[in-house]
Amino acid sequence: MTFENLQVSIQDRIATVYIYRPKKLNALNRATIQELHEAFKGLLANEEASVIILTGSGEKAFVAGADISEFSEYTVEEGKDLAAKGQETVFDYIANFPKPVIAAVNGFALGGGLELAMSAHFRIASDNARLGLPETSLGVIPGYGGTQRLPQLVGKGRAMEMIMTAGMIDAETAKDYGLVNHVTTLEELIPLAEKLANKILNNSMQAISVAIEAVNDNYKDGINGFETEIKNFGKSFGTEDFKEGTQAFLNKKKPNFK
Structure with a gap:
């Protein structure tokens, strides 16, 4: 599979999907969302891929958010359609994916980036990770499942605080909250994800x-x-x-x- 904004590799039944927009800190635009859907649809049919690791390229960001330049002029109906299609094709699609999906959070996971990580079945993070939902600082709310999945993971009170303050939390706080399962160094992030994937592969x-x-x-x-x-x-x-x-x-x- 060849993509403009993703890099996908498969080795020993583990597929690794890198979001690759380094100049934009891997921010999600419409093209990347469509490519994510196509990539996961392809991995669903690929018998060589049993576990998927989802991560961002580089050291600075998993996904730094949505590409605001694309929707800053949207109307009410366009905004609603943006959220509905994004949830259907990517966020809900990954959440209900029948193969295990591990999000390896490296650096910033903000807005749509955190929502993407939360759609995975579980998350691990590097110690430089920063996670948050800053949408209210832009005059909107999370639109890709953030108001629903964050309370499920961290509880209503903590989710309310994160959404209302639009602030970021570090990796250790995210672990304390139950938002990520493990924290490791940036260098060990993918090896840890692969270790967990191999444990999964021992089972049915x-x-x-x-x-x-x-x-x-x-x-x-x-x-x-x-x-x-x-x-x-x-x-x-x-x-x-x-x-x-x-x-x-x-x-x-x-x-x-x-």
Whole structure:
């Protein structure tokens, strides 16, 4: 896959997606959002890619925000359409992606950048990371799921403070809040992401896929996550991975999942 604003590589079943707009601190524009959708759609169909690491190019920024120059003159309807299409094609798409997605946050993750990181299934950060939702300082609110996912991750009070003050928090504070799982040096960020990805690869990708669905359903209005869990738990008994995993356990062997 070749893109103008992304770099995508696959090695040993791990796909790494770099957002590559170094002159713009990897800010999201419409073209990059479309390319992200195309990249993830391609990775969904690619059997060589089982786990995805999402990160930014360079040392300064994961994604420093949205490209404000593109929407500064938008009307009400254009603004609404911008948020709706972005959420559908990228942010919700990644959040519900059936393959694990790890966000490796290097440097600034602001506005749409933090929203992109929050759409991943979990996040790790380098010690130079700075995270925040500064939209209210521009006279708007987060439009790519920030008002919904941030409270889910850090709690209502902390989310309200971050959104209202438009301030940034450092990596250690983000870890304390539960926004990121691990903090490491910039040099060790991708190696740590790969280490975690390899731990994931030891397990049943089929089981992980339906576990993602069950966890996500707990946060969706009108859907009973417990019912999804029961359904997917039952379905697991009909898979080859279940037979392989249980037999390997009983025979004290390492499972060989397909």
